[in-house]
Amino acid sequence: MASEPARKSAPTRDPRERTDFDGRYVGKPFRRVDGRAKVTGQTLFADDLSFPRMCFMRLVRSTVPHALIKQVDFSKASEIEGFLGSLTGADTPEPFGILPVSQDEHALCPDKVRMVGDPVAAVAAVTEDAAIEAALAVEVEYQELATIASVEEALATPEPRIHDYPKEGGNVHKAVSMEFGQVGEALAGADLVLDDLFFYEGNTHLPMEQHAAVAVPEDTDRITLYSSTQTPHYVHRALAKVLGLPPSRIRVVACSNGGGFGGKSDPFNHEIAAAKMALELGRPVKITLTREEVFYCHRGRHPVLMSMKTGFAQDGTILGQHLKTALDGGAYGSYGVASTYYTGALQTVTYKLPAYRFDGVRTFTNKAPCGPKRGHGTPQPRFGWEVQLDKAAEKLGLDPAELRLKNLEEAGRTTANWLKLGTTGLERCLRAVVEGSGWKKRRGKLPEGRGLGLACGSYLCGAGLPIYWNHMPQSGVQILLDRAGSVAVYCGEAEIGQGSDSVLAAITAEVLGVELADIRLCVADTGFTPVDLGSYSSRVTLMAGNAALEAAERARELLAQAVAEHLEIDKDRLVFSDNRVFDAGEPDTGLSFREACIAAEAKFGTLSTVGSYIPPRSPGKYRGAGVGPSPTYSYSASVIEVEVDVETGLYRPIHVWIAHDIGRSLNPVLVLGQVEGSVYMGLGEAMMEEQAYRRLPAKYSSSLVHKHPSMLEYKSPTFLEMPPVTSYLIEDPDPEGPYGAKEVGQGPLLPIMPALANAIHDAVGVRIDQVPIHPHMILRALAAKKTGRPARFGPAGFPQVDFGGTLHVPTPDQGGDGRSIDDYRHKLRSGMRSASGTMTTREEALQKHGKLTTD
């Protein structure tokens, strides 16, 4: 049995003690620490950097969707004045990718392109003007291959393959099947079974900042890369791998991100190519992507087709569900294996679901790769689930709010798929939006064309497992104190606008009793800061926050010892506040914070402390149990009021009420900003945003292109589309979070899309089972209704899919132990290729069946 990793999260005191803590900063709407820099133009984003001798790079991107590269000709390009050099796939043969199981990308494609926009070559020049001209002058010869544009096509077209993995062949990237409890029995015993199909179109993050990177060589084998990335740690890993340099010779600095939303959390080809070019040329190289290229980086929301079959008892009790999802993954793996699991994993955390079966499949297609966008894989099934609950309530004659309240999950329970819940504020969230919107009085009584819709959601507060399974912390913080009384905080987390720098600074200031202005931060620099895995899965507040708490408390302890000695009082009597350390009983007796640092430095030598965080182990032990666990979950509920015009299908949301279970607001005004931003992005997805592709008539062309890779045609709502929002912050401090805090960056997006669809139904009586909801869909559904057909617009079928052998996992209620009953057999069959199984599970299996070899 593998040794259990030490759980290092345990802060020095029970965090519950300070959940009702009223601090100088915690719970207060203080100005973010980077606020001034951001409103004065001082914040440096990657494209704002400039270095002596810096030159400019452009990528030559594929203009064909699927082809073998025959030849790359730089002869015209190299004649352009200012041309400095070029690279092709031969210069970067080593593959990379965010997940260890999907090392399928190249900085420059060596032999084959898989989508329009794949990088084929790089050129560098003295000016960006010249680099642009040179890139346009590069001539590439391709031998085209047949293309795949959808999940259905991928399933039906095993050849040609887009990738030569997995070893089962075909264009299926990942298939999973798992059953918790007895779903067949549950459905058979149900009074009402709903069997619905839903479709969620892909969409993208569209950060306002276009990705940029600057690579600065420091020697022939040493380099620093500045980049707009959410995950410097993983860029660091990928760079070391592709450049073939020891990681210690590479430094990655994440600049402030001009928005991320998950779109900057993969290592990207342009970052690696810039580093390679810089090493080749021996001078700094900058690349700034165009908006179109950002659409090709993508990693956005997967288009997902869903089949959802759920059984209910007459009184509304949910008995069981069988969910099938089919994900259109695009040309590369990215986070796709995890995304596939995520389309099933969090289905269980809001309402009690005693029996649950999840089958998921992700295929490759010749389109930009999908990945993690705000809510990673969960908004799609959440949309289906919340719409289906609305339908169930209607069928059962129940109020949709009551149906949900009746089935609520409870704090501390372990779900059917073995997720251990923390605090659950969903009931209060629901009651707040129901009350606030006048749901009971107004629903169903509004004039024709007006309606109210309700939905809920839940999200992780940090993924329980790191991408590369290991025994090390997921987040580390180091604090340096010195005789000037200054406090320097080092952490690998990346500020992407979410306010993570402010969280670290506030926690440290709170513990040490100093002001924010006394704290300096050094973040997201793999050369100097302890590792934090990055700004994804809403992990930073909880994980880096806990690490900061631990480091700060250790610093405080050192200071307290020195001050206690100096003042000759018991250290437990000391209070840290107002830049002083003083006797609680006799406030005049004390030292200034600076004097305290001097006393401590004299006593202990140079002062530095560290803190780190590892999430609690999850009880799930089955293969695939690695996706879904989190230290705790945030909850949200929303009611949307909509106005629909039956003549045109045009509609507009009139008001959004949203309640979010934040555990504890470290800074309410920043939390509100995240809530409102999530509502905005959710409305964009629900109403208009789509990463749409188009094929040209086959008779004339084999092209498969992004329909509109521009800010103008990819529709992102403006000031004028944003309705008023009433936000309720529900505080129920969670013992796992620093001061009780939970995440807010992603969760509040989840209820928005289904709440809108439900509101449209309330307004005009039609079901739109897909997003985005375009006006023509409403008209079509209304027309169907008139002619007596189902008043619905949505997908018509789910393809035949071989999801592989089903893993059977007894639920906690059935007395299971977190393992599947057929784990051993299943592993043999599937060759244990997934990184999503926990390492412990594998090691246990290996020990039990000594003959097995691992991958």
Added chain:
Amino acid sequence: MPNALSAFTSLLIEVNGERRAVSFPTHHTLLEVLREECALTGTKHGCELGECGTCAVLVDGRPVLSCLVLAAEMEGKRIETVEGLTDGNELHPLQAALADLGAAQCGYCTPGILMAAKALLDEEPEADRKRIEQALAGNLCRCTGYHKIVQGIEWAAARMRGEDVAAPADVLYGAPEPGSPGPPDSSSSETTERQDG
């Protein structure tokens, strides 16, 4: 075809009240010249095609998209960028309000939004919410959902008119949970850190 180096322009341009001599390839936009020749990188860009508003600066007091004007057209014009908003070390009320309300999340759209908002309030100090939304409708923001921006501009407008008002409690703390005792009192503006910058 003219080479990128064949035609260049030299001019005096006035940015934030400071005149300077700059030389640049004639086809370069104001955006490029501000960022690359004047080292004023506060002005950002999100599309370079006039579709997002990120690059907005003021020319003779009116907001324009610097990605779609040639710097060569700027002779004799008064250019204002985000770097010129502070009065010495003192933040402009718009800057202070957006900073205090967290209306600059990633901060990337912020310079363009500040400039568009300044032009509006300079001309219409009494601009109401609807006017603010209309005047800013060319500036996209992906982070904030716009509410904190609008609330910040309203707050700044009030303060610029000399009204001594604090940010409303629901802007800072959210709406009171129905049936709960209500939000913390935020009657004074001391609840936010350093209002003035």
Added chain:
Amino acid sequence: MLRLPAFEFHQPSTLEEAFALLGSAAPSVRLVAGGTDLWPNMKRRHQKAETVVSLMKIDELRGIQTTNGNGNGPSLSIGAITLLDDIVRSSEVRERFPALSRATASISSPPLRNMATLGGNLCLDTRCTYYNQTEEWRRSIDYCLKEEGTVCWVAPGSPTCWAHSASDTAPMLAAIEATVVLQSPGELREISVSELFHNDGIEYLTIQPGEVLTRIDLPGSSSAKHCRTAFWKLRRRGSIDFAVLSVAVALWLDGAGTVEKANIVLGAVASRPLAVPNAARALVGQKPNIGAVRNAARAARRAATPMDNTDFKTQWRGLMVERYAEAAMCEAMDLPHQLPSPPHV
């Protein structure tokens, strides 16, 4: 960053200088006014020029003047380089032709209207989602008929380009029967706005090489006084977006309130502003009534051929022609209508 290719740039201060430059630099020369259409097109490289001549320093082309007009009483004459925002701000324009003010205010976004000109808006290139794309993107579809390619992807097999006219002022100016002045060295011709356009996505303007559109003349006050106008625009968002459909209505009523003359002009559903005489005919001789409006709206729908080259489902846009035409005509006739107001109002 997307950048402009290199070119020679001239900023003459008189028309004569401009004509001289146009003459000497032909054929690869282009005029620019606000540049909000030309610069993006050149950055994407579907319009090219070695020399660009700016009109923006020619002061005589700027501003809104009251002139004696064409026998119809004092009228407004708008210089070609007048900024759209200055037109929106003009109380004279708003009072005489409120819908022209509204059409202008609906163009793109506030900062763009501080740069874009009325002349440029009329001469705006036709648009299509296969065309308004970067050089690299267009390479991946082997270009199209409008520029460098051989096939029209919107209607393969079609010998013509179906790119749509996207100007918002053009249908409105055509509806109120405005005229434009075109000048070339030693020559000046005045034509109606509707004569400015061909129904062809490539050769969409009747302007000759070397000609400059110098001003736009609105009908005189006696015409304006009896004219009722309306402008409705359909687009996804309340700002930034081009129209996927616009409806411009101008009606002239006699003393008894009967429609004497009507012009219904659609935008974004053809390669030119599309006048619908059948719709107009359905209104003439009628007192405002919903039946006549419905007949006219049906005629408008029959005339429009929306193509799959912009936002929204094509078929739905066809349905919307009728709805929007109805709403616009109702507004012009002061009849109640149900459609929710478009966001720009």
